[in-house]
Each structure stands twice: as C-alpha cells, then as structure tokens.
Amino acid sequence: MGVRSMEARWELEWEGEEPEGAGIPLSRFSKRLPDVEAYRHQVETAEAFENGHVLLTAGMGAGKTEAALAAIEHERTFPAVFVYPTKALARDQAERMIRYGYDVVIADGDHPGWRARIQEAEIVVTNPQMIWIHARRGLQFWEFLTDVARCLVWDEVHFYGPRQVNLLLGIVRALRDRRHLFMSGTVGHPDSFCGEVERATGETCTHVRGRGKMAPRKFVVRNTAKMADLLEDITRYVREDSKTLVFFRTRAQAEHAYQVLCRRYGLEGYVTLHHGALPRDERRRAEREFKRGRASVMITVKTLEVGIDVGSVTRVVHYGIPDRVSDFWQREGRAGRRGQEAESVIYPADPWTSFVTRTPRRFREAYLEGKVERILAYAQSHLAAPPESNPTESFYGEKDAYRVVREDNPRAVLRDQVDPEDVPRAWAPGCAFRAAGEIWVVSGPPDRETLMIPAVPAEEYDPTVAQLIEEGWWTYPRIEVYAEGEEECGIGYVELRWTDTVLSPPPDEPERPILVEHGDITIRVKAYYIRLEDPDLRRRVGADSAEHAVHALNYALKLKHGVPLSLLNHYVHRPVESLIPEESDREAFLLIYESPPAVMPLLEWESAVEEAIILARKENPRNLRLPRCPWPKEDVVTFESLIERYLLGILQLAEKLREREGLPDGVEGRQPKCGV
Known part of the structure; x- marks a missing residue:
C-alpha cells in the first residue's frame, strides 16, 4: 500500500486480493456447477462438511454459494435450506441457483404456493423470521425442517447482532441433528463462534478460511x-x-x-x-x-x-x-x-x-489489517434456548416496535421499527428528526395501545425551535436510568425514565440549553448490568470523568475486539440538591448495561480497560463521543486518577459478573498491565 x-x-492505495485455486474443476462436484477451476476454500468446505458443521469465511466474490452447493452435492444432503437475513438477498440468490438448474422454492411469507412444493424441492430459500414464527407455533415449515430437511446453510451470519445471533443459535440447538454450514465474508475470532456452535449441538464445527476476489x-x-x-x-x-x-x-x-x-x-x-x-x-x-x-x-x-x-x-x-x-x-x-x-x-x-x-x-x-468483529454468540445465554421454549416472540423484535406518524394523518408513517427502549432516548416529545425532506418534532408521548408516536413539522411545533435546529442546535432528551435491586452487578431489570427534552447549542457556542418539553415516559427492560457507586460522581468533574471513561471503554472494545459501539448503554446518576431536592440523599452511581442481556459477560474486559486508559489519557473527550451523549463540560483529561479509578472499578464488577455466569479466567484482584 x-x-x-x-x-x-x-489518500491510500490498497492492492486487492485474489482467491487461491485448487487445481480441479468445480464441476467435479456436480455437472450443474460451472466448469471453472474451483477455489481451495470451496474444496475444503466440501471435505469438512463430511465430518460435521462448517464455518466458511471468505471475502467478496469468493463463490461461497457455489462452495455450499459443492458441499451439499458432495454429501447429497438434499433437501437443503438456505437462510438469508434479507428477503432481497434471498430472492437474488434463489434466482442464481435456479439458473444452475436446481429446483428452488422460496418460503419467506411473500411467495404463495410454497406449502405445496417444499416436499419435492431440492432447495428451499427462507429467512430466520419465517423459521422462528413456524417453530414457535409448531407450523408446517418447522415440521419440514425437523422431519425432511437434511442441512441448513446460514449465509451472511455477520449480519446479525448479539440478540439475533443467539436466537439463531437456539434454532441450531433445536435442529442439532441436522448439518449446518455458516457463511460470511468477514468474521473475527472464528474459533470462538465454532466453539459456541459445538456447545449448542455437541458436534464438531470446522473453520474454513478463504480470500475474496476484490x-x-x-x-x-x-x-x-x-x-x-x-x-x-x-x-x-x-x-x-x-x-x-x-x-x-x-x-x-x-x-x-x-x-x-x-x-x-x-x-x-x-x-x-x-x-x-x-x-x-x-x-x-x-x-x-x-x-x-x-x-x-x-x-x-x-x-x-x-x-x-x-x-x-x-x-x-x-x-x-x-x-x-x-x-x-x-x-x-x-x-x-x-x-x-x-x-x-x-x-x-x-x-x-x-x-x-x-x-x-x-x-x-x-x-x-485489524481483526474484524467476532460473531457474538453465547451458548449459555437465555436467548440461545430452542424456539419452542424461548419466550422471545419475534426474531427481529418487530412485535412491540413503534411507528412515528404525522399527527394530522396517522397513516403517513415517518419512521417505523422504533425499538421501545429507544423511545425515551430519541423519540420522546420535543425530539427532532428529518423525514420526507423536512425537520419534524415529536409532538406527544407514545400511544401504548396503537404503538404510534405523533410528530409535526418543526415550524408547526415552534418556529423559533425550527430556526435553532436549522442553525445547528440539536434536541437532547434527558433521562434517568435505574437498575432494580441492591446487587452491584447481575442480570435484572433496568428502568429508563424520560424527564425532559432540551435544545442543546453547538459545542463551541456559549448559550445554555433551552427546555422544550417536560414530562414522564418510563420503559422497563431486561438487561445485564453493573452499577458502580462513587461519591465523586456528585461533582461535575466526577460525572464528566465517568462519561469520558465509559466513552473510552466503548472505543477500546471497538478497536481491540470489534464490539459494536452501540452494544453497551451507560448512564451517570448525579443527584443535585438544587435541581431535585428529594434526590439529594440518593447514591451517585455509574450504570453500564446491555439490553437484551446477550453477551456482556463474554467481553474481553481486561484488555479493553488497558486500551481505554491509554485512549482516555491521550484523546480529547470530543474525539470519543458516542451517539446521544452530551459533550463533557470540563477538561476531564487532567483528572486521570478519577478516570482510571472508574475504569478499574468497572473491571472488577465485570469480573464478578463473569463469575456469576460461571465463566473461567476471572481476574479479580489484578490490574491492567498499562503502567498505571
């Protein structure tokens, strides 16, 4: 480069990559496959599929679909079910396999007539939501998977977040007597994912790696x-x-x-x-x-x-x-x-x-050059239970999702699939957003019966507010967050309560935030959490130091281990007597939580804290901002002792959480090796 x-x-030049040839034609596995030289990873996938489950990771243009077809032809594991994360991708790949001469049926909820055809099809193309619904209700497609299908191919497994990939692991656990082939262009820590598949199924899972064609x-x-x-x-x-x-x-x-x-x-x-x-x-x-x-x-x-x-x-x-x-x-x-x-x-x-x-x-x-994300699968997670015994209603979580609609025309949807947990954070009254080329403002609380959130154009809400938003001000909903119970870490319930929404000026402007809405919306969610109490959090410098510490921790988890920045939520509770007198006797605390509770104990906390201390020392707080977080109001970088104390406290509580989950290699009592 x-x-x-x-x-x-x-500007930077990258030389690209090319797959390694295997020296044999792909058509050796089947005359229906192209008569071109097979790639090495395609041959290795077919051979590994003889002995158990397979994870194939290969870059773009690497012929992963052809690798799966070669493996199925090699083992004659028809009928096969190909599972894709999106309907558009499923349709595109189905057309590709039809061109090769395979008898393909699409069973995704949009194509009628699949029920009469799946018993005779060679390949059935579907999505995880379809599988989940039929498994939960014991419907026909689930019976086909348990009684007729011989293997499942899960394409683009990197696409799924921690919640979804663990629900997927629950499906695999329920179908553990079927052969499974997982495919993705990019997976970090592939051996970790293979290990979780083995724990869920009791069978070997082999990782095959190949290069893409870019x-x-x-x-x-x-x-x-x-x-x-x-x-x-x-x-x-x-x-x-x-x-x-x-x-x-x-x-x-x-x-x-x-x-x-x-x-x-x-x-x-x-x-x-x-x-x-x-x-x-x-x-x-x-x-x-x-x-x-x-x-x-x-x-x-x-x-x-x-x-x-x-x-x-x-x-x-x-x-x-x-x-x-x-x-x-x-x-x-x-x-x-x-x-x-x-x-x-x-x-x-x-x-x-x-x-x-x-x-x-x-x-x-x-x-x-860095490590890409691992697939955050955790076979011990309650989310990884088989569908029929899992309380989760929907694979993608749409059941209780809200829609943001025009106040004067509820049929006009401005946003859909709004997670209830995001309502107090981003969709409370007074919050602004863009849609249909305009700025809109949420004009009222969510309706829990219709799952609708009303909104009006910013000019109708308040012309002054609209002008300030155009000038670069942004709406910031203030919330309070509490973990239920006395435990300092564990799995339980977290309550999010919206208190008001303010207009915040750009970071370099001297103006104070302007209150635009005040009220109360409460959402209760199940979560892993750790709760760190500290009297210094009552001070402005303590609260800002905690914010900077947690921002640095999120960036460290992202840089070192590929954990999405959005995985962990945090909240700093700083009771101030002059603002809320009845709150003045409550403890000051820092809360970090993951909802739904999926993989938080698995994170590599020790090395992340090491990196976070380094980042917190050398980076300006504004360089490590997270979405929907305020800018620290003090030069917190100078208060290294507070930042390091909070990060070390988080590490100790994270290790206690690991112990409660029965995970090995706890490091309680040790400190990160970063010269602090």
Missing part, C-alpha cells in the same frame, strides 16, 4: 462532513461513465439526499433509491435500472451491503463508515467485482468515522 497527499484529508482500490477521505458537499460530488459522478453506490447510515439521510438530488438538481432517472422500507416493486425497479446502467448512482443504506448483484460498480461512497468492520467490507465488496480498479470515498460524517480516519495508519490498522 502507498499513501500520498491530495486536496482531501488523505480489485485494487484507492481510499480517499474527504476533508468535509457536509452533505451539501457530498451532493455536489454526486452531480459530478452522474456525468461520468461509471456507476457509484452511495451508502448512508440512516434511511432519513438517504431519502433526504435523494429528494434534494431529484428536486434541486433535476437528477431524477439518473439517481435511484434503495432501502428496506420501500415496496418490493420499487426496490426491484431500482436494482434493475442501476444494473442496466440507466441510473449511474444508487442511494442506499444497509440493504445493499449483502450479496445483491447490482452489476459492475466502480465507486463506493460512505457518508460515515459502519462501526462494524465486516459491514464496511460488505459495502466495499459491491465495487470492483468484475476486476476493474475501484475507488472508495469516505466522508467523516460522525464521531467514529472522524476518529478512525484521522490518520491513514489508524484507518489501515482498524479496517484493512
């Missing part, structure tokens, strides 16, 4: 985070004889960008939009227009990170890179799949992207 300066922040590319980090600058760049991309994928972190950002490009720049037809909330026909039309070259730019979010073939792409643009390295490489895999040189353009549009792209070295170590 080489790095050279330019008008952007920096063309050389140039990474360019822009020196701006403004969406207006990105949109100007897109207008230039449209005029080029190439295709560009632009990834945003949220649907709201993607929709806003698309509308501005169409209305202000007149690029409708040249730019297309793709995300999971669009009707299926619109998604297919967008894929078709982009693949055929009629549209040269596609605006998208997570839906195009996995597998869908959109043809030859030469440029990927990231408006903020994903926290997870695996998601980043899934995006990158969209470009250069035909062997042509590719370009990757990054806009540092959020604190994490700004932090990790500050220097080429940090980016290279974290994303190009």
Whole structure:
C-alpha cells in the first residue's frame, strides 16, 4: 500500500486480493456447477462438511454459494435450506441457483404456493423470521425442517447482532441433528463462534478460511462532513461513465439526499433509491435500472451491503463508515467485482468515522489489517434456548416496535421499527428528526395501545425551535436510568425514565440549553448490568470523568475486539440538591448495561480497560463521543486518577459478573498491565 497527499484529508492505495485455486474443476462436484477451476476454500468446505458443521469465511466474490452447493452435492444432503437475513438477498440468490438448474422454492411469507412444493424441492430459500414464527407455533415449515430437511446453510451470519445471533443459535440447538454450514465474508475470532456452535449441538464445527476476489482500490477521505458537499460530488459522478453506490447510515439521510438530488438538481432517472422500507416493486425497479446502467448512482443504506448483484460498480461512497468492520467490507465488496480498479470515498460524517480516519495508519490498522468483529454468540445465554421454549416472540423484535406518524394523518408513517427502549432516548416529545425532506418534532408521548408516536413539522411545533435546529442546535432528551435491586452487578431489570427534552447549542457556542418539553415516559427492560457507586460522581468533574471513561471503554472494545459501539448503554446518576431536592440523599452511581442481556459477560474486559486508559489519557473527550451523549463540560483529561479509578472499578464488577455466569479466567484482584 502507498499513501500520498491530495486536496482531501488523505489518500491510500490498497492492492486487492485474489482467491487461491485448487487445481480441479468445480464441476467435479456436480455437472450443474460451472466448469471453472474451483477455489481451495470451496474444496475444503466440501471435505469438512463430511465430518460435521462448517464455518466458511471468505471475502467478496469468493463463490461461497457455489462452495455450499459443492458441499451439499458432495454429501447429497438434499433437501437443503438456505437462510438469508434479507428477503432481497434471498430472492437474488434463489434466482442464481435456479439458473444452475436446481429446483428452488422460496418460503419467506411473500411467495404463495410454497406449502405445496417444499416436499419435492431440492432447495428451499427462507429467512430466520419465517423459521422462528413456524417453530414457535409448531407450523408446517418447522415440521419440514425437523422431519425432511437434511442441512441448513446460514449465509451472511455477520449480519446479525448479539440478540439475533443467539436466537439463531437456539434454532441450531433445536435442529442439532441436522448439518449446518455458516457463511460470511468477514468474521473475527472464528474459533470462538465454532466453539459456541459445538456447545449448542455437541458436534464438531470446522473453520474454513478463504480470500475474496476484490480489485485494487484507492481510499480517499474527504476533508468535509457536509452533505451539501457530498451532493455536489454526486452531480459530478452522474456525468461520468461509471456507476457509484452511495451508502448512508440512516434511511432519513438517504431519502433526504435523494429528494434534494431529484428536486434541486433535476437528477431524477439518473439517481435511484434503495432501502428496506420501500415496496418490493420499487426496490426491484431500482436494482434493475442501476444494473442496466440507466441510473449511474444508487442511494442506499444497509440493504445493499449483502450479496445483491447490482452489476459492475466502480465507486463506493460512505457518508460515515459502519462501526462494524465486516459491514464496511460488505459495502466495499459491491465495487470492483468484475476486476476493474475501484475507488472508495469516505466522508467523516460522525464521531467514529472522524476518529478512525484521522490518520491513514489508524484507518489501515482498524479496517484493512485489524481483526474484524467476532460473531457474538453465547451458548449459555437465555436467548440461545430452542424456539419452542424461548419466550422471545419475534426474531427481529418487530412485535412491540413503534411507528412515528404525522399527527394530522396517522397513516403517513415517518419512521417505523422504533425499538421501545429507544423511545425515551430519541423519540420522546420535543425530539427532532428529518423525514420526507423536512425537520419534524415529536409532538406527544407514545400511544401504548396503537404503538404510534405523533410528530409535526418543526415550524408547526415552534418556529423559533425550527430556526435553532436549522442553525445547528440539536434536541437532547434527558433521562434517568435505574437498575432494580441492591446487587452491584447481575442480570435484572433496568428502568429508563424520560424527564425532559432540551435544545442543546453547538459545542463551541456559549448559550445554555433551552427546555422544550417536560414530562414522564418510563420503559422497563431486561438487561445485564453493573452499577458502580462513587461519591465523586456528585461533582461535575466526577460525572464528566465517568462519561469520558465509559466513552473510552466503548472505543477500546471497538478497536481491540470489534464490539459494536452501540452494544453497551451507560448512564451517570448525579443527584443535585438544587435541581431535585428529594434526590439529594440518593447514591451517585455509574450504570453500564446491555439490553437484551446477550453477551456482556463474554467481553474481553481486561484488555479493553488497558486500551481505554491509554485512549482516555491521550484523546480529547470530543474525539470519543458516542451517539446521544452530551459533550463533557470540563477538561476531564487532567483528572486521570478519577478516570482510571472508574475504569478499574468497572473491571472488577465485570469480573464478578463473569463469575456469576460461571465463566473461567476471572481476574479479580489484578490490574491492567498499562503502567498505571
């Protein structure tokens, strides 16, 4: 790799990668497979599948689907069930296998007639939600899996978060007498995942590793985070004889960008939009227009990170890179799949992207050379119970999700799939958000019966508030969080109570926050938690030191172990007599929790605390910000003793939590080896 300066922040060359050949034709496993040289990892997958379960990790363009088909043909384990995380990916891969000559049935809830055909099909394509619903209710598809199907192929397993991957492990446990093949482009700590599969099934799980087929590319980090600058760049991309994928972190950002490009720049037809909330026909039309070259730019979010073939792409643009390295490489895999040189353009549009792209070295170590995330599976988790005995109603957790709707027209949905736990944090009255090209404000509390949250345009809510938001102020809901019970760590219930929403000025402005709403919304969630009490948390410097310590810990877990920044929540309780007199006698505490309780005891706490102390010493607090967290109001970096004391206290409680879970290698009494 080489790095050279330019008008952007920096630029870096990456040489790409190529799979290793096996010296035998892939068609040796079946005449239906292409008559091309097989890759080494495809042959090894087929051989390992003879002896048990397999985890195949190989980069983009590595022929993982063909590896699975070769393994199934080699062992003649038909009928086989292929499980995909998204319906779009399932449809795309089903069409691919049909072209090879396989009899494929799609059973995903959208394709009628599957019940009459699955008994005779060679391959059934589905999704985990379909399996979960039929397993919980003892319906026909679950009977097919337990009585007829001989193997299951789980594609893109990195896609699932800790909650979902442990529910998936529960399905595998219930179907442990079936053969399982797990596939992903990117998995860190693969032996850990294989070990959890072995604990769930009692059978061997072998890891097979292969390289992807990715063309050389140039990474360019822009020196701006403004969406207006990105949109100007897109207008230039449209005029080029190439295709560009632009990834945003949220649907709201993607929709806003698309509308501005169409209305202000007149690029409708040249730019297309793709995300999971669009009707299926619109998604297919967008894929078709982009693949055929009629549209040269596609605006998208997570839906195009996995597998869908959109043809030859030469440029990927990231408006903020994903926290997870695996998601980043899934995006990158969209470009250069035909062997042509590719370009990757990054806009540092959020604190994490700004932090990790500050220097080429940090980016290279974290994303190009560093360990990618492990799949956070934990066979001892209550979430990993078989579906029929698991109280979880839905694999994706949609059952109790809220929708944000127009107050004057509840049928007009502005946001869907809002997690109840996120309501007090981001969707309480007074909170602002973008949708349909406008700024909206939540105008009332959530309706627990209809699961709706009302919203109005910011101008209708309050013209002054709307103007301040346009000037860069942001809405910040203040909440109080308590863990139920007297224990300092464990698994229990955490209560989140929204108290008010304020308008916060930009960090360099002297103005004080403005109260815009006051009230009470309470949400109670099950969680792992640790609760650290300390009298110094009553002081402003103590509370800010705790915030900085926990932010540094989250960044350390991300950098060292690939743990998503959003996995752990935290709250600093600082009772202030002048604000709430009845609270003045309560303890000051720091609460860290994971909800739902999935993998918190498994995290590598000791090495993370070592790294967190180093980061807290050398990084400005604003460089380690987390979403929805306030900026520290003091120069807390000078108070090293407080920060280190909090981090060491967190470590001791985390080890107590591990002991209660019966996990080995506790380090109680030891201190991190970082010279403190």
